[in-house]
Amino acid sequence: MIWLVTLLACFGLICAEEPFNHNVHNGRVIGGHDSKPNTWKWQVSLQHDSYNDNYFYHICGGSIIDAFHVMTAAHCVLSMDPTEYRVVVGEYNLYEYDGSEQFIRVDRIVVHPGWNGDLANGNDIAILRLADPVYNNGYVAIANLPYPGETLPHGFTCTITGWGLIDFEGNVPTVLQEAPLDVVEHSVCSQYDWWGSVALNTMVCAGGDGIISGCQGDSGGPLSCYTNGAWRVHGVVSYGPAGMCNQYKKPTVFTRVSSFLDWMYSVMNLA
Known part of the structure; x- marks a missing residue:
């Protein structure tokens, strides 16, 4: 659900979120490849229950930033009702139960106060507080973060x-x-x-x-x-x-x- 910048008349750009086709094929993040299991331990699948029927589907990614918090994009927040969401940590195969997953409900959603729905304005970040803590089962890790103001050189x-x-x-x-x-x-x-x-x-x-x-x-x-x-x-x-x-x-x-x-x-x- 990568959002695509909204400009006047949305010229050349998608201006609204669209549900994507869930056909399952072996393939790639565009130009990428399958990751090795248990490698990117801070990766989260953010999942949404659209119809309140306890059926969750993947909408976005996220990162574990401490035992009770996940960082994601503000535009991933489709509703401010935390009961509509869960995060899955320790996930690898979205369509199989690997035994490494933890399914945790969201307790609170905090969207950056500067987010106004316009991606060109920036501030596209949100923090989710979890109802229960992530526990260390060997398949999860808290993400390391950069230093304040740190930037990366061209070509890194x-x-x-x-x-x-x-x-x-x-x-x-x-x-x-x-x-x-x-x-x-x-x-x-x-x-x-x-x-x-x-x-x-x-x-x-x-x-x-x-x-x-x-x-x-x-x-x-x-x-x-x-x-x-x-x-x-x-x-x-x-x-x-x-x-x-x-x-x-x-x-x-x-x-x-x-x-x-x-x-x-x-x-x-x-x-």
């Missing part, structure tokens, strides 16, 4: 993970996908023939080679980068281009985690 290779669309036909994978994405620094990503003015300093651009990208269903999930001796979640999947997700000079855009740490910690410290 990170990894996107998720269960998002694997092609333009709307096919989704059964198991967690991963793909390498090279960071595109802000001075490049904000050029008119890249993302222009909708690429903000509070965002991370990565990809744009026309081959590898995130896509719908990856939203809210992590951009994991190996920095300062550890894998750290530097980005939250926010938006990409309308139509085919892997377009040249239209990299996947992430909320820059290092720009929001003070707000995140204030939310996590609430009673």
Whole structure:
């Protein structure tokens, strides 16, 4: 459910969330490959119960940031009623019970106060407080986070993970996908023939080679980068281009985690 930036008349861009086709085929995060089980332990599947019938379906990714909190994208919050959501941690195959999963209901949703529904305005981040804590069963881990204000150099290779669309036909994978994405620094990503003015300093651009990208269903999930001796979640999947997700000079855009740490910690410290 990667949202795609809303502009006037939505010219060339998808302007609303659309449910994606749940046909199951073996495939890839676009241009990626199956991840190894038990690798990206902070990855979360955010799931929604649309009809209050206790049937949950994957809508977005997320990251475990402490035992009681998950970080995701604000645009993944379809309703502020926490009873409509659950998170699944320790997940690998969405369509099989692997024995590693923990299914946890959401107790509270906090969306960044600067989020106004316009992806070009940024602030696409939300924190979910869980009804019960994540416990260490060997298949989960709390994500390491970057330092405040930390940025990554142009060309630095990170990894996107998720269960998002694997092609333009709307096919989704059964198991967690991963793909390498090279960071595109802000001075490049904000050029008119890249993302222009909708690429903000509070965002991370990565990809744009026309081959590898995130896509719908990856939203809210992590951009994991190996920095300062550890894998750290530097980005939250926010938006990409309308139509085919892997377009040249239209990299996947992430909320820059290092720009929001003070707000995140204030939310996590609430009673």
